[in-house]
Amino acid sequence: MANAAAFSGAYVSNLGPSVEGFLLPAGDADGAFFWEGTAQGELRIQKCLSCGHLRHPPRPMCPRCRSVQRGFDVLSGRATVWSYVVPHPPLLAPYSDLAPYNVIVVSLDEDPNLRFVGNLVSGVEGALNEIDPESIRIGEPVKAVFKKFSRADGSEQTLPFWVRAS
Amino acid sequence: MSPAVGFRDATAIAGIAQTEFAKHLEPSEAELACQVIVAACADAGVDVSEVDALCSYTMEATEEVDIARNIGCGEITFFSQIGYGGGAGCGVVGHAAMAVATGQAEVAVAWRARKRGSGPRPWTNTSTQLHVPGQWTRPAGLLRPVDEIAMLTRRYMHDYGATREHLANVATAVRSHANMNPAALMYAKKMSREDYMAARWVSEPLCLFDNCLETDGALACVVVSAERARDLKHPPVYVHAFAQGLPPEHQTMVNFYNDDPLIGPAWACARRLWANADFGPEDVSVAQIYDAFTPLILLSLEGYGFCKRGEAGPFTDDGNLEWGKGSLPVNTSGGGLSEAYVHGFNLINEGVKQMRGTSTAQVESAETCLVTSGEGVPTSALLLRR
Numbered sequence: 037m038a039n040a041a042a043f044s045g046a047y048v049s050n051l052g053p054s055v056e057g058f059l060l061p062a063g064d065a066d067g068a069f070f071w072e073g074t075a076q077g078e079l080r081i082q083k084c085l086s087c088g089h090l091r092h093p094p095r096p097m098c099p100r101c102r103s104v105q106r107g108f109d110v111l112s113g114r115a116t117v118w119s120y121v122v123p124h125p126p127l128l129a130p131y132s133d134l135a136p137y138n139v140i141v142v143s144l145d146e147d148p149n150l151r152f153v154g155n156l157v158s159g160v161e162g163a164l165n166e167i168d169p170e171s172i173r174i175g176e177p178v179k180a181v182f183k184k185f186s187r188a189d190g191s192e193q194t195l196p197f198w199v200r201a202s
Numbered sequence: 203m204s205p206a207v208g209f210r211d212a213t214a215i216a217g218i219a220q221t222e223f224a225k226h227l228e229p230s231e232a233e234l235a236c237q238v239i240v241a242a243c244a245d246a247g248v249d250v251s252e253v254d255a256l257c258s259y260t261m262e263a264t265e266e267v268d269i270a271r272n273i274g275c276g277e278i279t280f281f282s283q284i285g286y287g288g289g290a291g292c293g294v295v296g297h298a299a300m301a302v303a304t305g306q307a308e309v310a311v312a313w314r315a316r317k318r319g320s321g322p323r324p325w326t327n328t329s330t331q332l333h334v335p336g337q338w339t340r341p342a343g344l345l346r347p348v349d350e351i352a353m354l355t356r357r358y359m360h361d362y363g364a365t366r367e368h369l370a371n372v373a374t375a376v377r378s379h380a381n382m383n384p385a386a387l388m389y390a391k392k393m394s395r396e397d398y399m400a401a402r403w404v405s406e407p408l409c410l411f412d413n414c415l416e417t418d419g420a421l422a423c424v425v426v427s428a429e430r431a432r433d434l435k436h437p438p439v440y441v442h443a444f445a446q447g448l449p450p451e452h453q454t455m456v457n458f459y460n461d462d463p464l465i466g467p468a469w470a471c472a473r474r475l476w477a478n479a480d481f482g483p484e485d486v487s488v489a490q491i492y493d494a495f496t497p498l499i500l501l502s503l504e505g506y507g508f509c510k511r512g513e514a515g516p517f518t519d520d521g522n523l524e525w526g527k528g529s530l531p532v533n534t535s536g537g538g539l540s541e542a543y544v545h546g547f548n549l550i551n552e553g554v555k556q557m558r559g560t561s562t563a564q565v566e567s568a569e570t571c572l573v574t575s576g577e578g579v580p581t582s583a584l585l586l587r588r
């Protein structure tokens with residue numbers, strides 16, 4: 037189901053990292069609907085309201101039909117691992133404290149050319165480094181979970197993470 | 203007939219210069235830039251006051267106005283900057299050549315001065331890099347260029363069976379060339395396959411020796427018409443063809459969001475380059491391939507048509523990229539991996555040296571040289587010939 041465009045229109049500035057020091061998105065008007073969705077536990081993907089093409093990352097114009105009429109679909113959050121890396125220092129804190137950890141790219145089930153960068157964790161409270169990287173397999177099924185972070189100013193931001201789907 | 207036929211061999215690189223390469227140089231980037239441009243003009247045998255075109259990278263710290271009033275230029279009638287970091291280099295020289303070929307200028311200078319050795323690592327700046335596309339990648343801890351390229355590399359290895367042995371082929375071949383070049387930072391440091399395999403991880407599957415150096419240094423070259431070049435000090439090194447490439451739905455460095463992320467800008471750039479040339483990959487004597495990371499050489503070998511898709515790993519076997527041994531000697535000065543990392547400009551000057559016959563790893567009777575800029579970002583390439 038395509039929701040009508042629900043853009044705040046406001047440019048969301050870089051409000052700073054989480055209280056733990058993790059980088060949080062410095063959103064823009066184009067991506068605002070996505071982060072509004074994660075706060076509600078939804079994985080929203082931008083949809084062209086003229087031709088139906090799904091696209092990510094969000095942007096003003098559909099590259100297929102050049103329409104600027106845009107909304108989003110709420111997707112299942114089911115995906116497969118497309119690739120992964122295991123970063124080692126030098127890194128920024130607090131990532132360096134967790135290294136080596138995993139970063140994965142997933143392909144969404146609804147369209148494998150829609151991909152997201154995230155982390156494979158054991159559960160919504162799981163750390164970036166608790167899955168043995170040796171156990172990660174390209175092609176393994178995963179699904180989205182949503183974790184809320186707080187900033188020092190009290191504002192909140194919810195990010196998608198990925199857990200193994202059986 | 204290709205419309206580019208009027209450009210083909212119409213200009214030549216007549217002068218080159220480089221500063222010392224080091225982890226730390228005292229002079230500012232502006233001072234290094236001015237010194238190296240003046241030296242390139244001297245190498246060409248043209249007076250600095252004749253320079254009327256200035257071309258560089260958007261990431262260059264010193265703007266044209268500052269260069270011009272320092273080095274004592276007359277009237278500048280063409281200036282341009284190209285974006286996308288390491289993708290820019292060959293494009294900068296290409297724009298200089300186009301300016302001369304189309305009569306916008308007569309003596310064009312292209313340059314890059316960078317204190318990447320002693321300056322900050324760009325990825326440590328968290329205030330500027332969290333917008334598009336960083337908001338989709340950096341919170342997950344995909345922080346550095348090496349992490350972004352490692353992601354593509356893992357998938358490439360999975361799809362085509364490439365291994366760390368192939369990456370080691372690249373790293374050791376390029377290092378062996380640096381060991382022949384006294385100007386290279388790694389001139390005195392040998393690297394064996396065992397050294398490569400024992401190196402610490404930076405971002406698995408990439409280790410320390412899959413990464414370029416961090417260098418202070420500057421380079422420049424001077425482009426004039428082919429006719430003018432024939433009257434100057436050195437034999438002309440002709441700019442045979444030039445191309446830039448930005449493929450559909452590409453995202454710089456984090457090219458994960460289209461149908462085929464492993465087909466990068468090199469493919470688009472190569473199609474235009476070969477279409478505009480009167481020779482093909484099989485006629486290339488020596489190649490200087492952008493090497494901020496070893497896997498970029500594998501991807502570029504495929505993109506520029508030296509082997510089929512997925513076959514770059516085996517293409518590097520049996521020393522095939524090594525001077526005196528292989529069918530395609532690559533990065534004969536030591537490249538970004540082992541000579542200096544100055545956003546790929548040292549690859550351009552090394553291409554000129556090969557065509558002059560003055561490389562420290564000179565390929566015998568080399569007639570043609572491919573030089574490429576960064577794969578994984580909007581890119582560019584040059585075909586040089588003597």
Ligand SMILES: [Zn+2]
Nearest residue numbers: 084087098101
């Ligand atoms: Zn559309």
